[in-house]
Each structure stands twice: as C-alpha cells, then as structure tokens.
Amino acid sequence: MATTARTGTARTDGRVARGDETRRVVLEHAVGVASxxxxDGLTVGRLAGDLGLSKSGxxxxxxxxxxxxxxxxxxAIGIFLENVVHPAHELPxxxxxxxxxxxxxxxxxxxxxxxxxxxxYAAAAEYDSRPGRVHDTVAAARRNWSSFLEQTLREAQQAGQAxxxxxxxxxxxxxxxLMEMANGDSVLHGDDAGYAMAAAGILRRLREAATDPSLLPERYAG
Structure with a gap:
C-alpha cells in the first residue's frame, strides 16, 4: 500500500510539474505577444498554435x-519587478x-x-476606458509603481537627502x-533618442530636489 501511494504521488507530482512548466512557457510567450x-490578441488557440501545444491542454x-x-x-508584473525594482533593493x-x-x-x-x-504602457492604453478585472489589475500595477516611487522619495527625505x-x-x-514619453516615442518611431532626453530631464529634477546635488551624477551616462 505504501509503495502504491508513493507511486501515485510521484505521478501526480510529475503532472503538476509538467503543468507548471507548460504554464510558464505559455505566459512567457503571452507577455511578448500582448506587449x-x-x-485582446491573446487567445488559447493562438498561443497553443504558436507553441505547438494542444488547445485543450x-x-x-x-x-x-x-x-x-x-x-x-x-x-508581466513579475518580470517588471525582476528587471526594474529588485536590482535597487540593496541600495540604501x-x-x-x-x-x-x-x-x-x-x-x-x-x-x-x-x-x-x-x-x-501598452496595456493601459488598451484598457484605460474598459471597465473590468483586466482594467483593474493593470490600473493597480501602474498605481503601485508610482506609489513605490513616491515612497522611495519619502524615504530619501527621511534620510535627509531630499x-x-x-x-x-x-x-x-x-x-x-518623461519615462513613458521616451517609451512611446521609441515604440512609435523606432528612435531611442528620447531615452537620453527623458533621463536628462529626470536627473535635472532630482538634482533640484536633492539637499545636495552631488549625491547624484551630473549627467546621464547611459
């Protein structure tokens, strides 16, 4: 009986692991398609066809x-956090x-x-006037980002730097x-010049907001 139970558990665990991996692959493709x-371009049939998976699966x-x-x-939120937010976690x-x-x-x-x-940016433009759960989730993600920036600025005040x-x-x-203008121009026109202009504008505003401008670089080096 114990052996049978272990075998059944192993089979269940294997199916769960395969399902989790398939879900990861589908979502990895889906975020790219949606961006x-x-x-609205996402359908089960579209993703299954792109990835060579069964529609029912x-x-x-x-x-x-x-x-x-x-x-x-x-x-997409997880990917954003990994690429933008987490790298700054260890900074004071x-x-x-x-x-x-x-x-x-x-x-x-x-x-x-x-x-x-x-x-x-793309999802907000698509769902800004369309009520529902997708709208609410996108709106919350954008609100959380701006709230996080505001909290970070408040912490800079508490540290005596703002x-x-x-x-x-x-x-x-x-x-x-400024960030979203650079993104929008780049996507629309295929020109990355806006990123440097946005960075220069943000850096200028932050240096004006700092108690000591030397806490920040004089110019954007990216």
Missing amino acids: VEGL VFALFGSKEDLQLATVRA HGMDRLWRLCAGWLAYSRSRVFPGGCFF REDLDLPQLVFEMCA
Whole structure:
C-alpha cells in the first residue's frame, strides 16, 4: 500500500510539474505577444498554435480568455519587478536609489524586455476606458509603481537627502511622464533618442530636489 501511494504521488507530482512548466512557457510567450498586439490578441488557440501545444491542454491551465489575460498581466508584473525594482533593493534609502529605479525603468524599456516596449504602457492604453478585472489589475500595477516611487522619495527625505518642501506626487508624475514619453516615442518611431532626453530631464529634477546635488551624477551616462 505504501509503495502504491508513493507511486501515485510521484505521478501526480510529475503532472503538476509538467503543468507548471507548460504554464510558464505559455505566459512567457503571452507577455511578448500582448506587449505588441495587445491583451485582446491573446487567445488559447493562438498561443497553443504558436507553441505547438494542444488547445485543450492550454485551456485547462487558464479556463477563459479573461483568466489568461489576468495571468499574463501578473506574469508581466513579475518580470517588471525582476528587471526594474529588485536590482535597487540593496541600495540604501536616498536619492541615488530613486535615480537608479528611474534609470532601470528606461533601460527596461529601451532593451525591450517586452518586445513592444513597456508592457503596462501598452496595456493601459488598451484598457484605460474598459471597465473590468483586466482594467483593474493593470490600473493597480501602474498605481503601485508610482506609489513605490513616491515612497522611495519619502524615504530619501527621511534620510535627509531630499528637500522637505517637495510636492512628492507632482515630482513622481513628472518623472513617470518623461519615462513613458521616451517609451512611446521609441515604440512609435523606432528612435531611442528620447531615452537620453527623458533621463536628462529626470536627473535635472532630482538634482533640484536633492539637499545636495552631488549625491547624484551630473549627467546621464547611459
């Protein structure tokens, strides 16, 4: 009986592992497709055909188109965190940490971590006026990013590196606007010049906001 139970568990574990791997492969492809063609371009049949998988097998992993879209957004969040947020985790609180986050965002967009540029810029444009769970998940992801930047700026204030009279939401809004303008221009025109201009603008605003401008580089070297 014990041997039979172990065999059954091993078979179940194997199926779960294969299902998890298939799900990972599907979502890895889905985030790329969605960043170029939009979340509406995702269908179980499309992804199964692209990857040489059975439609029924992919459907079993996600169940509905909306569930697939939501899983894709969540996978994109994980990729964004890995590429932009996590590299700055070990840096001390301060203006340099904030600058590294912004520079990391520009590098993430410019290097085409997602082939269509910033995944969330594209998804927001697609779903900004369409209510529902996908809209809410995309909106929350964007809100979390701007809130994280504002918290990082507040921590720089607490560390004595940012001026106390700053309008934090305004400064974060300006930084995000510059980042997204660079992304949008690059995707639309195929010209990366906007990244350097956005970086220069962000760096200038951060140096103005710092208690000591020498805490930050004088110019963007990327």
